[in-house]
Amino acid sequence: MGMGKKLSQIDRRIIFLVIGLAVALPLLFPIGLQIRVSEPAQRMYKAIDQLPPGSKVLISFDYDPTTMPELYPMNIALVRHCFAKDLKVIGMALWPTGVPLGEEAFEIAAKDYGKSYGQDYVNLGYKAGDIVLISNLGKSIPQQFPIDFRGTPLEELPIMKGVRSLKNIDLVIDLSAGFPGIVEWTMIAGGRHHVKVGGGCTAVSAPSYYPYLQSKQIVGLLGGMKGAAEYETLMNARGAAAGGMDAQSIAHLVIILFIFIGNLFMFLGNKGKA
Amino acid sequence: MSEKLRRKGRGCRKGGLIPLAAFIFFLFLWDGAWAEDLDTLPPSPPREVTAFDTPNDAGGSITLTWRKSTDDGTGAGDVTAYIILRAERKEGPYKEITKLPAGAVRYEDTTTKDGVDYFYKVSVSDGVNISESPPSQAVHSKAQWFNFKRLNMLLAGFILSLGIVYFISRARAGKELYIRKIAGLDAVNEAVGRATEMGRKVFFIPGILDLDDVQTIAGLSILGQVAKLTAEYGTKLEVPVCRSVVMVTARETVKEAYLDSGHPDAYNDEIVHYLTDDQFGYAAGVDGLMLREKPAAIFYQGAFYAESLILAETGFSVGAIQIAGTAMPSQLPFFITACDYTLIGEELFAASAYLSREPRALGSIKGQDLGKAIILFILGLGVVLETLGITGFSQLFTTQ
Amino acid sequence: MADTIGIWVAALLTLFIFSFLYKDNPLYKMAEHLFIGVSAGYWVSYLYQNVFKPNLYNPLFHQGKLLLIIPLILGLMMVMRLFPKIGWISRWSIAFIVGITSGYYLITYLQTNAVDQVRASLLNFSQINNIILVVGVLSGLIYFFFSAEHRGVLGGTAKLGIWFLMVAFGASFGYTVMARISLLIGRMQFLLGDWLGLLH
Numbered sequence: 001m002g003m004g005k006k007l008s009q010i011d012r013r014i015i016f017l018v019i020g021l022a023v024a025l026p027l028l029f030p031i032g033l034q035i036r037v038s039e040p041a042q043r044m045y046k047a048i049d050q051l052p053p054g055s056k057v058l059i060s061f062d063y064d065p066t067t068m069p070e071l072y073p074m075n076i077a078l079v080r081h082c083f084a085k086d087l088k089v090i091g092m093a094l095w096p097t098g099v100p101l102g103e104e105a106f107e108i109a110a111k112d113y114g115k116s117y118g119q120d121y122v123n124l125g126y127k128a129g130d131i132v133l134i135s136n137l138g139k140s141i142p143q144q145f146p147i148d149f150r151g152t153p154l155e156e157l158p159i160m161k162g163v164r165s166l167k168n169i170d171l172v173i174d175l176s177a178g179f180p181g182i183v184e185w186t187m188i189a190g191g192r193h194h195v196k197v198g199g200g201c202t203a204v205s206a207p208s209y210y211p212y213l214q215s216k217q218i219v220g221l222l223g224g225m226k227g228a229a230e231y232e233t234l235m236n237a238r239g240a241a242a243g244g245m246d247a248q249s250i251a252h253l254v255i256i257l258f259i260f261i262g263n264l265f266m267f268l269g270n271k272g273k274a
Numbered sequence: 275m276s277e278k279l280r281r282k283g284r285g286c287r288k289g290g291l292i293p294l295a296a297f298i299f300f301l302f303l304w305d306g307a308w309a310e311d312l313d314t315l316p317p318s319p320p321r322e323v324t325a326f327d328t329p330n331d332a333g334g335s336i337t338l339t340w341r342k343s344t345d346d347g348t349g350a351g352d353v354t355a356y357i358i359l360r361a362e363r364k365e366g367p368y369k370e371i372t373k374l375p376a377g378a379v380r381y382e383d384t385t386t387k388d389g390v391d392y393f394y395k396v397s398v399s400d401g402v403n404i405s406e407s408p409p410s411q412a413v414h415s416k417a418q419w420f421n422f423k424r425l426n427m428l429l430a431g432f433i434l435s436l437g438i439v440y441f442i443s444r445a446r447a448g449k450e451l452y453i454r455k456i457a458g459l460d461a462v463n464e465a466v467g468r469a470t471e472m473g474r475k476v477f478f479i480p481g482i483l484d485l486d487d488v489q490t491i492a493g494l495s496i497l498g499q500v501a502k503l504t505a506e507y508g509t510k511l512e513v514p515v516c517r518s519v520v521m522v523t524a525r526e527t528v529k530e531a532y533l534d535s536g537h538p539d540a541y542n543d544e545i546v547h548y549l550t551d552d553q554f555g556y557a558a559g560v561d562g563l564m565l566r567e568k569p570a571a572i573f574y575q576g577a578f579y580a581e582s583l584i585l586a587e588t589g590f591s592v593g594a595i596q597i598a599g600t601a602m603p604s605q606l607p608f609f610i611t612a613c614d615y616t617l618i619g620e621e622l623f624a625a626s627a628y629l630s631r632e633p634r635a636l637g638s639i640k641g642q643d644l645g646k647a648i649i650l651f652i653l654g655l656g657v658v659l660e661t662l663g664i665t666g667f668s669q670l671f672t673t674q
Numbered sequence: 675m676a677d678t679i680g681i682w683v684a685a686l687l688t689l690f691i692f693s694f695l696y697k698d699n700p701l702y703k704m705a706e707h708l709f710i711g712v713s714a715g716y717w718v719s720y721l722y723q724n725v726f727k728p729n730l731y732n733p734l735f736h737q738g739k740l741l742l743i744i745p746l747i748l749g750l751m752m753v754m755r756l757f758p759k760i761g762w763i764s765r766w767s768i769a770f771i772v773g774i775t776s777g778y779y780l781i782t783y784l785q786t787n788a789v790d791q792v793r794a795s796l797l798n799f800s801q802i803n804n805i806i807l808v809v810g811v812l813s814g815l816i817y818f819f820f821s822a823e824h825r826g827v828l829g830g831t832a833k834l835g836i837w838f839l840m841v842a843f844g845a846s847f848g849y850t851v852m853a854r855i856s857l858l859i860g861r862m863q864f865l866l867g868d869w870l871g872l873l874h
Contacts, residue, residue, distance in 0.1 A: 019858070027873060028872060069856050070860075131778065139384075167382060207842065217790055224849070224852055225860075226856075240863060244856065244859040247855075248852065248856065454822065555710070604846065607843040607850070619818070643820055650812065653792065653815075654812070657796060657799065657808050667796070673785045
């Protein structure tokens, strides 16, 4: 039996084990590989960094626990950046499962920067309606969310003073794990109401959002855990994402090696047959 | 020099008559705090405050414009904020509606009630003093019937719709509409033929979405064609589905195909059977069927999500010829790597129209082709003009 | 204490699911069924509390917004799908949804995904990146042009288009692998860090 055939019939559990080790070992014994910041992440950072203090930023937590490793670290990093720049952050969600995750990220970042609820940030919670909701936010935010996630009427919250609709929002950041997500925000908030939109998404969907970046329909984009790690690097605050990058790189190397070896032996095998 | 600076200057001269005051003045100047402490004069008010109904909107909005205070950026340069005040009567009372940073010259009040007259004042603050503009004229908001800024979108939508309607009507009138043959379709015969030779089953998976998804409908059209072939060749067909409505429709489709090909006796309801609505439960069920039945040909035609790779990989492992078709961009890479032929995106709809010759499907494909031809022309022309340095053309496509 | 129990339950369930990589087994099946059951229950209660109650029940029955009787009727018609004999009634509700959604999406999609993209592709040929982008868009569009046979120049361009598509799919595949590894890293961080306390 040729080597190529042997390899093609290899017990897949061996591959699972090798990948498992390639992920676990770098987590236990970090190497500290350098993280290069990509342009889309740089643009996202700049979009927030350029906002004057007091500007209103709306973050929509459109993800769930299954995509947490990718989106949660960027959620924390983005909120931290907003707080560091003294921006007012309004949180909400088109995914019900995103509300507690966003709330947790708020609490962590608020503790670090001494920010207070209602004054510097607010969580409006979840509301059904997807694109129709985004469209209605363009007309009135208080009408869609008369009370916040904790049950406080919006007019009692100092942060909501002067915030009537999306027109009063300086930047929308969407943490997007699918539908509804960054495409819907781009179409409705960006396309119809002319609000700047940026955000982060899972790595699976990142390639399909790059056209919006190229056409400047979105101001910046963080793609997957790598995007989150880049943002943490820009913020000089190593978090869960940056901590996972060694494992990510080593696992990729192993996969590339598998692909290379597999193709090499297949190529040689075919040549032998010919 | 602004009015405020001149007034400030006069104030200083008056104080300068007494040497002691001059000394204190000097001390304050040294400290850098004199301006704040001596600033009892208000900044000059904003000028030419104009309020008008925001054009091209659905109502509920009034736009305000004004010329900056002469102390904003120039003059005393100490303006800190503009405050927008609103009242329903000219004499007031005026209520603050928002505060804007220095440099602002425009504000859109999106909290108005249509038909109600409003009066606006813009006051300016230097942090200590405030001065107000005279009130604006009465203005009320109203909805416009037409947003002229989106004329280009109307035109684009109109042309595309007209094209589709035109081609559908042509197809309905029995005119022959040409659609090129899709490469992957040739493989359908080959796959069913192979299954016949090997005496094994043909599997057809119509995606995991319901009948309200156009991909499922396109998939079922292709199922009709596959079922015709299996009926002709006497090959066994199996269609596991994960939606009850899809099951009913798929049964009708397969029954009709068997009837058309003259083998109604070969049809039974068991060919199309329901597994479960749960995505991964369905994937696990189909996987099990594949491993047990070892089909020689598998078709995946419709909408797929993360189960695509699980299914295609299992199909590959049992050695089946696999033909996929989906318009889910994120799943296409998996099908392309794991299947022998893949209908990419719109090819799925084109293939379905090609096979079914259904006027609406054919007309839609032709109408969209017209749209693509127009885009190709615009791109070609636009790129040439841009390269020549003529930028006006691309402005036509700026959307609002 | 509650946290510790939670972490242990989550860790064990993660290991049960991972056990499928070795082979299918009752522990995996138990975890899978538990997940499906819990998520279904969670969604039912969430949809009731966050969609049905605030958007229909409360406004209609407590605030007297009678116009909401229309969506209530449409909703009830949708439920008719459960009864095969009168299941056809649900088609009217579906028609309503499809109609509204198409109307809503048509122009918005056309703007965001067609006209805005066309505008962004009107680039001058002064940079190599611009040339690649424009050639990619043009050849990709030609590949999806079904009204003419792919022969001659058209055929060559379409072939170039499919190359561009394959490169895009390759990139997409790469990103997906990255995403899956990220998810594994997330679980490993949980197991090694939160559960076993081996990460610092």
